[in-house]
Amino acid sequence: MMGGRRLSLDWIGAVPFLGYVALFLFLPAAIIVAGAFASEGGVTLINFANLSRPYIVSAIVSSVILSAVTAVGGAVLGALLTYAIATGNPRSTFRRVVTSACGVLAQFGGVTLAFAFIAAIGPASAVYVYLSQHHLDYYASGVWLYDLRGLELVYLYFQIPLMVLIFLPAVDGIKPQWREATESLGGGTWSYWRYVAGPLLAPAFLGSTLLLFANSLSAYATAAALINQGGPILPLQISNAITSEVGLHEPGFAKAQAVVLIVIVAIVSVLYAVLQRRTARWLQ
């Protein structure tokens, strides 16, 4: 119906958007990928080789451990909270308030979160002052809030609500008839979870845990606000690599680290998508 010339005129309408995105999304991506493989003098793998520096290896390992811990912790606690929400009246105001709150809290991170915990349990907090005066000095062996152990606790603050948001649809998909069918066929609570609800929710639970893992791995702001020096995790190392003196001399180094991070995240995303398909098939 439309001639070829008419079509190419229409194309122009998409140019501003595509141009902007090309410049500020694809260009940075290209810079990262190209730069990771570059150094003075051309294509090289030296940046990736440099990843074996002890402090980088340690940062990657710490990141993975931190992410795993907060993913599993967030997943388990989040699953319990999800179950508590799902077993209530689906149309109640309480449920809507709680799910909205989870939406807000999942995004609530970074600086404000760090400061909230400093205010709540930090060295100058009312809680610490009170407890340490009563011989419960929990910073006796160091102020753990400002290192990895503190991050593990603080990250749960957004990991748990995130878990609720992504796991709740799956739990809602469990039909009460399945529980009743199990009972009428002679199964009790344990059998129900072992043979019916457990297997049905397992892919969703696993997928959500993976998502939490990627989320934690990518987090930067909270750690930057809590940890003043050093770079015990990968995102902080990346930041150091961009902003420090060292970074100026080795521009490809930060990019290599970024590539490592994004590759892990991408793998996790793919696994999540696979598990999500299974979940959707059973639990709509």
Next chain:
Amino acid sequence: MSRSRRAKLQLFRVVTFVLLGAFFLGPIWFMFEFSTRGVGENSPRTLDAWKEIGTYPDLVAGIVASLQLAVITSVGILVVLVPTMVWVRLRLPRLRRVIESISLLPLTIPAIVLVVGFSPMYQWMGINLSDSILTLSLAYAILVLPYAYRALDAGLAAIDVKTLSEAARSLGAGWFTVMWRVIVPNISSALLNAGLLSVALVLGEYTIANNLLYPNLQVEIVSLGRTNAGVSIAVAVASLLFAFVLLVALSFVGGQRGGRRRTRERLVQTFGRDFSGGTR
């Protein structure tokens, strides 16, 4: 369900909500508590820390800059996205999937990774174009893109873009008029949604600003926090309250009947799928 099982379930629910409720509400409450402390033991609550906010010029500059960035970014993303999305719906339907995938891409890219690519770009821009902090809005628009897209997509889906624009055109309206006086008024709540989300996100953004060495609000809060905890926490609470008010406003600007619930749920889903780490 048997009575004993129901009772056990209710007990579990109460315990869970109380314990986790304390975990989530506690830090927020303590932020208020911390920022309203008086000097010395047992002194009454005071808003001194809050009043001091204005006395720190860097902090004020950060607040101003962040507010400006919030406005520029949200207006900017709407100005780019709305015509594009309408145009794609009308004339380039085959591009729709492409535009959608691109728009949702930033959800899967951590901000700390993005900023590595931005760094050399902003160095170049600082030298050759402008080193104003406001150039950050170009980067922020990318962060904001998925949320704005989802909100606008829901709003546009609820109206018949094709019919409306064809009717307007047949009555002699130019494209600008169609956009401004036909489409925009009909998606006003989606626009507001997208705008509010963008503002909340920009105000809370730290990762990109800090790594590109621009002093926005969150950066200033952190640097102030190293010297004056009370005031920095007061600002943090203020920005939290502001974001909370925005999000509450969001839930009322739901728009068309069923669209409200669906928009909100899609947004919740969008939130849920984000691990760009922009605000974390």
Next chain:
Amino acid sequence: MTASVETTPREGVEVRLENLQRRYGAVTALNDLSLTLAAGELVALLGPSGCGKTTALRLLAGLEEADGGRVVIGGQDVTGLPANKRDVGMVFQSYSLFPHMVAWENVAFGLQMRKVGPAERKKRAIEMLDLVGLAGYADRYAVQLSGGQQQRVALARALAIRPKVLLLDEPLSALDAKVRSRLRDEIRRVQLEVGITTLFVTHDQEEALAIADRVGVMNAGHIEQLGPPTLVYTRPATPFVAEFVGLTNRLPGTVRRGVVEVRGTELPLVQADEGEGPAIALVRPEAVSIATDGDLAAGPLVGTVIAVAFLGATSRVTVDLGDITVLAQMPTSAAAASPAGTRVRVALRMDPVLIAREEKAPVEA
């Protein structure tokens, strides 16, 4: 040819519901409900939404606890037992099957709960699927089966454990009309073959009348009439039953001296001691006939045919008598003589009729 499960048919057991009470807050769902199902009998509980039929079934299943009364299965008082100890088989209205298991795994689930070994339970599951006519579908998931097939698998699953009672909670309501009647007969066939005592809950009176040994018509938490389908249909015990089961004409009239006078005709009463005064006579369409001879000028029973509904062997003729319309059901050959527009005279057969006093029918058409 479908195979039987075992060589000796199972003997059904007697099931008794005694004085069951169930309240939800201020609402009484079941009010002193008593019902006995004889061994091997299929009883249908029929009634509108909210009448308590599903509640009665769920109390029998053990999925809910009664506030009062007893449930006795095969002579054993199971009132205090939870559902998983009652040895009942249940088929739900929808979402019966576990989505992550194939058909035979679903059917074998109850056997798995009873610690039957994997090889043995697969064998018995396949036998049960054969019984319901789904022999080749053992490896299909629920999503790969049609609604009717899913319910048949659900039936096989319920029967695989050889329960004492079979409970069906509106199993056909979520299915297409065509599938419904086929599956209904299939369920009855299987039930007779296995010889199991069965409670079948439905709001569809055609279903209930078609397959049940006895029908219990329920309203507001109690049984209004319990009896064989023919009896419930031809001799409804209460106005509610008359109007819920089959079609009824509501003809205003007056009760006087032991009869009800309707438009000039005096009809005997089912209840001889009805109070005098204005009343509504409930007359079945089968008791109404039309004639085209005689004086058709005017009269309380003279009117015009406005519609003829062809129902196969019979037809239903709608006659407009001016102030009301009347339905008459007759062999199609008789109806053929009076197409729409014909002036006819209506006659009411002298069967005893029930009286209703309310202005409005208790049940929506």
